[in-house]
Amino acid sequence: MNDEEIEIISSSADLNEVGKVLKDFLKNNENVFTFPLLYEENRRVILWTALFQRLQQESSEKIHDLCLAVIRILSRDKTELDSLVCEKWITTLIERGGLYNFVSVEDETNSPLDMPNKEIVVEALKCLCNIAFNSEVARALCAHTSIDQALIGRLRVYKDIPFKEEVMLYDMKLLFILTALRQDIKKKIKDVLHGMDYLISGLNELLLEATLPETEANASACAIDEQSHYLLQDSHQGIACEILKTQFNLIIHSGSDEPVDEEEEAMYLKLMPVLAALLCAQATSEAKLMELHINIANLLTSVPPMFYSYLTPELTVGEVCQHEFEGRNMDALEALVQLLHHRLESTAGTKNQYEDLSPILTVMVKSARGCRAQRKWLRGRVLPPLRDVSRPPERGRTTRNQLCRLLTTPVTAVRDLVAEFLFVLCKEKVGRMVKYTGFGNAAGHLAQKGLLGGGRGAQYSSSSDDSDTEEYLEAAPHIDPVVGCTRPPRADPFEGMTEEQKEYEAMKLVNLFDRMVSEGVVKPARVGPDGRPQPIEHVMEFREHVPNRPQS
Structure with a gap:
């Protein structure tokens, strides 16, 4: 943008002329993230000032959405952004985003007020997201303006606000950024504003809106499972993912080994059934569904194991589900197993093993340790009774095969999680671990635990649910325990020697x-x-x- 165009934005009384300049800039810079020409001759400061002056003029309301769109594009460039933003500009964006109507969450009579049109609100929230992400000064100013209180206040009345899907998506994106990068905002939202309760209520509202009538569910059999009650549209799925990421920020430092007080216990008791329902929901595509499940798995890594049993509630009389085991609804756990298989498939041979696999593996370990029924279900899904033992356990595409391959990965954190998961599924019995993985694959983990000489876990019941198949029992005498499979007969290398x-x-x-x-x-x-x-x-x-x- 040259000096002449900046001058038009600053002082022209013809809003059509200003609008044309802004539209041309948006068209030419849709995918641009740096603006080096604006660094010269103070153009950047002059342009930002002109845009915010327009936003503060009611007479220029016709082009407010264009001004905000240009600010959104400019805010992608984080160069010296800290020295550029000021409190007045942040408060202007908060006002244009309609957040000042929701500052008081304690006022029971507070109801959604009229907000600017949808384009202005959404663009203002996008600007706040970009600026808050790229500028520490902007985040500090956001904390000073009590934007956290306004975001929670609007979440509280989610179902009543205008054009709620578009607004709530960027509200939650902004809340995620602030809770991730500002400890004071995170602490206030969690401890003072009771943000977890409102976020859980927000997820409940999404599920209620996604509930399908029985007839519609049957008509949509191609897109949704017969037993599923929810189909999340893309807008609802996006909001749910942002809420889950924000919840992860709020409880990440809680620690699964720390004692849980009554307030936290009540919060987890409300959270887990909602996560179970989300795991059973469907999305418009597999990619959207996996994104939702990944965010749920990330959140579950910070949930104490004692609450994992609520993912698989006991079935009531007349209740049906797709996967039942010992009188429990295992649909949510089956969704996590499918996520594990998907992550194993998608990360094979990549360099992102730790980032992609550690959350779901952590969840699997905590689930297997925290609930006996879940451990037995997982064992049946991951380590089914052996039949074909002619191939090494790491060769093949089953979940067991892929996990055994990771027992020798150079990514030690992933290797240890996989080994611990398999060891727990084997009830921490050395012989059973060797049976399913081969001694060569299991040796490193057994050495770390001091079990190379044998041993077993003492915290499991003595009764065994292991069932050797006829095929395995027939081949057992010929299995090489080091490689975990049978080997063809070999010629004697000393044959014919003196x-x-x-x-x-x-x-x-x-x-x-x-x-x-x-x-x-x-x-x-x-x-x-x-x-x-x-x-x-x-x-x-x-x-x-x-x-x-x-x-x-």
Whole structure:
């Protein structure tokens, strides 16, 4: 934008002329994120000032939406944005976003007031999102103007506000940014404004609006499961995802090992049934559904395990569900299993294993540890009874195969989560873990836990629900426990050799091993009393203590 165009915006009385300049700028810069030409001769400051002066003039209301759209584009450039924004401009955007009508959430008689038209409100909220994301000064000014109170106030009356889907989407985006980047705002929303309660109510409202009549549900069988009661449209799905991300910000530091007070317990008891309902909902596409489930999984990582049982409530008389186990509705847990499989498929061979897999794996571990029925269901889905043992456990496309491949990934955090998940599903029995993964894949995890000499978890019931198939029992004598599968018969490498040749080959092997040890390539070790490997100085030390045989 040149000096002449900036001058038109600043001083022209012809709103049509100003509007043309603004429209041309928007058309030419729709996908631009930096504006180096504006850094020269103070053009940027002059342009921003002119735009906000127009916003403060009621006579220019005709072009307010265009001014806000230009500010939205300009606010993408974070260069020296901190020195540019001021409190007056932030309050102008808050006013144009209709937020000043909702400052008092304590006033029970407060009701939605008239707001500017939809385009102005939505553009103002987009501007606030961009500026708050790119400027620490802007976030501090937002805290000073009590915008957090206004956002919660508008959330409280969500169902009554005009054009609520568009408004609430950007309200929640802004709330997510502020709670992620301002600790004082996060603390105020959580402890003073009781934001979690209103966010949970917001999710409930979305589910109520997404409820389908029985006839409509049957007519939409191609897009929605027969047993599902909810179909989230894209606007509702977007709002739900932003609410879930904001909730994650509010409880992320709670810590699953810290004691839960009565207020937090009541909050979790309200939250978990809503998350279970969202996991059972459908979306307009698989990508939208996976995005929703990913955000739910992220939030569940901060929920204490004691509340996981509420994801799979007991069925009442006459109630039906798609996946039932031991009298419980397992639909929500099945959705999480599908998410795990989807993430394993989509991250195979990528560099984003930790970011993509750690949340859902953490949820799986906490679910398996926190609820016996969920552990048994997960075991049946992830580690079904073995039938074909002709291939190594890491070869194939089943969930078990993909998890076993990750037992040797260089991403140690993912490897440890996968190993812990499988170990818990095996009731922390070494023999069962080796059976499903092979000793070679499980050795690292067993060494960390001091279980190389065998052992089992003590916190599980003694009764076993393991059922070996006829195929497995028939092949069991021929299974190599190191690789976890059968191996075809091999020719005897010593066949046709004389005793002298055999002795010569054996001495070559001894000398090679001695050379590797002396040069530090390998270091021999034995299993110590604590079940962990301990280095030895001489091979004869192997004879001093014979390690225990693995127990099942």
